[in-house]
Amino acid sequence: KKLVNNVEENITIATISAQWTTIAIPVQISEDVITILPIDKGVPKLFCDFPLIGTEVFSFPVLINNPNFNPTDPRDGVFLTKTERYNKDIDENQKIMQQAIDLYYELLEFASANKWENLHLLAKINNIPEMPEWLSKSYFNDTILKPIRERLLHVKLVKNASGDLKAILDEDDSIYMYFPYH
Numbered sequence: 549k550k551l552v553n554n555v556e557e558n559i560t561i562a563t564i565s566a567q568w569t570t571i572a573i574p575v576q577i578s579e580d581v582i583t584i585l586p587i588d589k590g591v592p593k594l595f596c597d598f599p600l601i602g603t604e605v606f607s608f609p610v611l612i613n614n615p616n617f618n619p620t621d622p623r624d625g626v627f628l629t630k631t632e633r634y635n636k637d638i639d640e641n642q643k644i645m646q647q648a649i650d651l652y653y654e655l656l657e658f659a660s661a662n663k664w665e666n667l668h669l670l671a672k673i674n675n676i677p678e679m680p681e682w683l684s685k686s687y688f689n690d691t692i693l694k695p696i697r698e699r700l701l702h703v704k705l706v707k708n709a710s711g712d713l714k715a716i717l718d719e720d721d722s723i724y725m726y727f728p729y730h
Contacts (some may be wrong), residue, residue: 564655569647571610571655573670583665586672587611600625606683607674608692610655612648617641625682628691642691649692653699660704660713667705667713673697 562582563572574585587593587610594603595613602624617626618637626641656670673696679685704713717723 562655564651564658566647566651568616569612569614569644569651571612571648571651573610573655575664581665582659582662584659584667584669586666586669594626596623596626598623602680605676605678605680607676607688608648608652609670609672610648610652612645614644614648617644620682625680627682628687629682629684630687642687645692649696652696656699656703663713671700671705 560575560577561572562575562584563570565571574587576583576585590604591611592599592601592603593606593608593611594600594617595611596617596619597613597615600617600619600623602622603626606625618641619626626644627635627638628641628645629638631638652670659667659670673693675693676683676685676688679688701717702715704715706714706716708714
């Protein structure tokens with residue numbers, strides 16, 4: 549439940565899990581339509597059973613929970629960096645993150661195939677302007693951002709003028725649509 553203007557609202561959360569990893573996104577269900585809701589800016593993105601305060605800056609379109617994450621000492625993140633030497637905690641965190649990314653891909657395909665509304669919210673992943681100490685830019689860009697952006701090009705997320713969902717690239721990797729930018 550959430551309090552908005554002194555009125556309680558029920559919140560519905562869509563989840564998908566594998567082993568100990570669960571990803572979640574808030575949704576609204578009305579009749580036969582499922583609408584993805586935005587995640588409030590102040591909500592942590594990573595949970596180790598409890599929210600890891602400080603992970604609000606982590607640019608990821610869903611919430612990730614795994615009780616086996618190895619958090620930092622102040623519990624403000626989980627080390628996701630590239631290292632020359634083996635580090636058990638970092639390696640475990642990276643495996644959990646890869647599992648979360650795979651679950652995210654499943655959710656993305658399912659939501660698209662079932663024509664959920666606001667699919668663009670599942671594509672909301674950006675560069676992080678100031679990296680927290682527990683996250684390396686190279687790990688984030690190479691392991692999270694670039695693969696997800698590549699995947700998003702092939703998922704039917706954009707409604708065209710006739711109301712059909714289309715991907716930016718079609719089946720033979722030709723550009724189906726362009727987005728203006730400046």
